[in-house]
Amino acid sequence: MNKSRINLWIGIVLISVLMLMMVVSLFYTPFSVTEINRLERFEPPSARHLLGTDNFGRDVLSRIMKGSQTAFFVGLVAVSIGSILGVLIGAISGYFGGIVDEIIMRIVDSMMAFPSILLALMFVSVFGVGLRNTIIAIGIMSIPSFARITRSGFVQHKELDYVKNAKIKGVSNLRIMFRHILPNVLSPIVVAASMGFANAVLAEAALSYLGLGIQPPNPSWGKMLSESQVFITVGPWYAIAPGVFITLLVLGFNFLGDGIRDIREKR
Amino acid sequence: MNCENESLIEIKDLKIGFKTPEKILHAVKGISLEVRKREIVGIVGESGCGKTVTALSIMRLLPDNTIVTGNINFSGINLLSLKEDETREIRGRDISMVFQDSLSSLNPLMKVGRQIDENLMIHTSLDNRDRLSEVLDIMDKVGLPDPEQTYEKYPHELSGGMRQRIAISIAIVCNPDLIIADEPTTALDVTVQAQILELLRKINRESNSSIVFISHNLGVIREVCSKVYVMYAGHIVERAPAETLFTNPGHPYTMGLIKALPKLESKGKELFDIRGRVPSIADLTQGCPFEPRCDYSFERCKKEFPDLKKIDSDHEVRCFLAGGIL
Numbered sequence: 001m002n003k004s005r006i007n008l009w010i011g012i013v014l015i016s017v018l019m020l021m022m023v024v025s026l027f028y029t030p031f032s033v034t035e036i037n038r039l040e041r042f043e044p045p046s047a048r049h050l051l052g053t054d055n056f057g058r059d060v061l062s063r064i065m066k067g068s069q070t071a072f073f074v075g076l077v078a079v080s081i082g083s084i085l086g087v088l089i090g091a092i093s094g095y096f097g098g099i100v101d102e103i104i105m106r107i108v109d110s111m112m113a114f115p116s117i118l119l120a121l122m123f124v125s126v127f128g129v130g131l132r133n134t135i136i137a138i139g140i141m142s143i144p145s146f147a148r149i150t151r152s153g154f155v156q157h158k159e160l161d162y163v164k165n166a167k168i169k170g171v172s173n174l175r176i177m178f179r180h181i182l183p184n185v186l187s188p189i190v191v192a193a194s195m196g197f198a199n200a201v202l203a204e205a206a207l208s209y210l211g212l213g214i215q216p217p218n219p220s221w222g223k224m225l226s227e228s229q230v231f232i233t234v235g236p237w238y239a240i241a242p243g244v245f246i247t248l249l250v251l252g253f254n255f256l257g258d259g260i261r262d263i264r265e266k267r
Numbered sequence: 268m269n270c271e272n273e274s275l276i277e278i279k280d281l282k283i284g285f286k287t288p289e290k291i292l293h294a295v296k297g298i299s300l301e302v303r304k305r306e307i308v309g310i311v312g313e314s315g316c317g318k319t320v321t322a323l324s325i326m327r328l329l330p331d332n333t334i335v336t337g338n339i340n341f342s343g344i345n346l347l348s349l350k351e352d353e354t355r356e357i358r359g360r361d362i363s364m365v366f367q368d369s370l371s372s373l374n375p376l377m378k379v380g381r382q383i384d385e386n387l388m389i390h391t392s393l394d395n396r397d398r399l400s401e402v403l404d405i406m407d408k409v410g411l412p413d414p415e416q417t418y419e420k421y422p423h424e425l426s427g428g429m430r431q432r433i434a435i436s437i438a439i440v441c442n443p444d445l446i447i448a449d450e451p452t453t454a455l456d457v458t459v460q461a462q463i464l465e466l467l468r469k470i471n472r473e474s475n476s477s478i479v480f481i482s483h484n485l486g487v488i489r490e491v492c493s494k495v496y497v498m499y500a501g502h503i504v505e506r507a508p509a510e511t512l513f514t515n516p517g518h519p520y521t522m523g524l525i526k527a528l529p530k531l532e533s534k535g536k537e538l539f540d541i542r543g544r545v546p547s548i549a550d551l552t553q554g555c556p557f558e559p560r561c562d563y564s565f566e567r568c569k570k571e572f573p574d575l576k577k578i579d580s581d582h583e584v585r586c587f588l589a590g591g592i593l
Contacts, residue, residue, distance in 0.1 A: 098331070160371060161366055161368060161371040161372040162371060162372055162373055162374045162375070164328060164366075164372070165364075165366065165372045165373070165374075165434075165437070166374070166385075167326075167328060167358065168326055168328070168358050168359060168363060168364045169358065169359035169363070169385060169386045169389065169437065170355045170356060170357070170358040170359035170360060170386075170389050170390060171355075171359075171385065171389060172355065172389075179377075180374050180377070183376045183377075184374070184375065184376055
């Protein structure tokens with residue numbers, strides 16, 4: 001087995017395991033996620049609490065499992081928003097070119113000039129904190145990269161003979177764009193989506209860490225990280241667990257993206 | 268019925284220029300040509316003489332930075348004055364085109380059958396089942412084996428000859444009046460080339476489509492065309508029936524092309540070539556564009572641009588010497 005396949009498989013395995021955990025958490029968690037137990041505060045990892053307990057005596061593993069729902073949900077919805085709008089904008093811009101392209105791309109450029117987390121922060125502080133606004137903010141922030149990638153594919157492909165041939169058949173512009181060109185430029189977009197998923201998870205964690213993302217008592221990995229900070233000397237496992245899981249999920253999607261890209265480039 | 272002599276498409280004084288920051292470069296400098304119903308017309312010339320650009324201008328597929336003037340009259344409509352959506356109706360239904368490279372002209376991610384079907388879907392109101400049988404019929408007609416199986420294949424799974432047959436199926440499925448074939452056999456080996464030429468002739472015979480056959484290969488042109496236009500540097504330099512062109516060429520350029528064809532008796536000898544190179548479209552000369560390469564050139568050729576001279580009822584040549592000492 002060669003190196004590129006290893007990337008892909010590491011990614012697939014990591015994501016599958018975490019996804020399984022997320023699915024299980026929909027029906028079952030070892031302990032209640034919100035119930036406070038004063039007698040079991042800051043218990044180190046043991047057979048009863050695999051990842052220990054937090055400052056309220058809640059089971060960390062259960063909260064991590066529940067938090068994976070948030071991570072996947074935010075990632076999925078944000079990437080969907082970003083990719084659908086980004087692909088649409090990029091396709092129009094790349095296919096029609098000219099002045100439309102100039103205007104759209106300058107707007108996209110100016111969006112890219114700001115660090116995306118800063119823009120997300122701005123959005124959330126203007127429109128209010130909470131899950132929905134967090135997702136929208138992260139989604140909007142990922143539009144530029146999708147738009148750019150899609151545009152470059154369309155610019156390249158619209159001059160190719162098969163597109164000319166489609167025009168000669170009398171195919172409408174809309175159909176050429178989405179039925180002919182899009183499938184042919186899809187693979188870099190899939191790679192971007194995988195990377196975008198990782199970024200969305202990170203962004204959600206960062207926003208929640210700053211207290212602007214997911215609000216308690218909903219568990220979120222970023223939120224857990226920020227809460228645990230104060231108790232890092234008393235219960236280090238409480239801080240390590242969400243950190244490790246964020247890393248694993250982000251790593252998983254990055255590996256997956258790399259793996260897909262390697263296969264694509266080898267062809 | 269005498270529709271043989273009826274004109275299908277008539278191009279008058281077509282000029283095609285490309286805008287560059289400094290000036291406009293003309294790739295086609297005022298050509299006129301006519302294709303009658305059921306006729307196969309050849310356009311010959313070297314690379315860069317404006318053949319393909321002319322074809323694309325008929326399809327209205329030139330990029331935005333081109334300026335096209337003149338008149339392309341297709342069954343009473345001036346194609347150059349049509350709006351975008353009006354040209355879309357004509358494309359594929361009334362005029363269609365076959366490209367040189369069948370691999371790049373087919374969508375790599377769409378089943379070939381669907382690509383033929385798409386044309387019917389756009390231009391007819393047939394339902395799925397009727398379209399399918401129509402597509403299979405056409406695939407059978409162009410000589411594709413196992414239409415049902417081939418329908419499900421992707422372009423890369425087919426050979427060059429089969430792909431070109433698919434491309435031809437796409438072009439003829441709506442029964443167009445005019446098929447433009449832009450070097451359709453250049454990328455194929457000789458035996459497949461012969462089959463494709465035979466197929467085009469059969470289509471011309473059976474479905475009454477006119478064909479404009481663009482090529483740089485005089486041998487191929489001689490085999491299929493009834494009338495030939497010879498283009499050089501954006502001008503038509505000679506027009507003649509195919510046979511006349513070979514037995515009695517009127518322009519020094521045509522003579523050179525014919526001499527350059529490899530023949531059996533010239534085996535072992537060096538092949539003839541026309542000295543010099545095709546002028547770039549940026550070169551502007553007052554005289555005849557072929558003058559620097561012409562063996563017969565004299566003073567007048569450098570200063571004056573020759574008109575098309577009629578030397579026979581259907582034979583025109585753009586040369587001062589035509590019909591005289593040549």
